[in-house]
Amino acid sequence: MAQGSTSSRSRTASLxxxxxxxxxxxxxxxxxxxxxxxxxxxxxxxxxxxxxxxxLRYNLVRAATDGQAEAANAMIGESLDRLDALGAHGTGTVSEQTAVDALRQVIEETQSEEVVVVSRRHRLNSLLRRDLASQARARIDLPMVHLVER
Structure with missing residues (x-):
């Protein structure tokens, strides 16, 4: 995959x-x-x-830097399978851009009205405002929720 390129998957079920x-x-x-x-x-x-x-349409996006595109595609696929099992409609995009740049691109392409950042707890990064949610909040002017994986 070339620098800045993306791959996408889509599911047809809707919620x-x-x-x-x-x-x-x-x-x-x-x-x-x-x-x-x-x-x-x-x-x-x-x-x-x-x-x-x-x-609702959930547009999942994952950055895949350092040649991790195959693993990121598999991860997006599993995540879409989970949403699909719940009856939700989702699309998935894997990008070689930075996470926030990839998110901004998906927002522009889909005209998303809200943002959800799903991450694991990173206490030090959160404290220093270096986590993904803080980076996204600083650069994206949309309503945002940070959902922390347990």
């Missing part, structure tokens, strides 16, 4: 809360994943949006 409002269309949510989504995190992600009338 609709309440009766979908045709005028509402999709609500795109960009999800920056540091590691594979656990079953618990996938469920927590879906539980964050129980009152939405629009059909």
């Amino acid at each position: 609709e809360y309440d009766a979908p409002d045709p005028a509402a269309g999709w609500l795109d949510i960009a999800v920056l994943v540091e590691h594979e989504l656990s079953a618990m995190s996938a469920q927590r992600l879906l539980d964050m949006y129980p009152m939405r009338k629009a059909t």
Whole structure:
């Protein structure tokens, strides 16, 4: 994969809360994943949006630097499988850009309206504001939630 290139996967199942409002269309949510989504995190992600009338689409993105594209694609695939098992619609993108740059690209491409950063707890990095969530908050002007894997 060339510098800055991406690969994508998509699932067709959709998750609709309440009766979908045709005028509402999709609500795109960009999800920056540091590691594979656990079953618990996938469920927590879906539980964050129980009152939405629009059909939700989770756009997962993972940076794959230093030749880790194959492992990142597998991780995105497993995460999409977990979302699919819960009935959610998702897409996955692996990029050789930095994590925040890859996230910004997905936001632009999908017109995502919200951002979720899913990562493991990094106490020192969080304290120093060097974790992914802090970096994304500093560079992206959208509502953002940091979901910490347990």
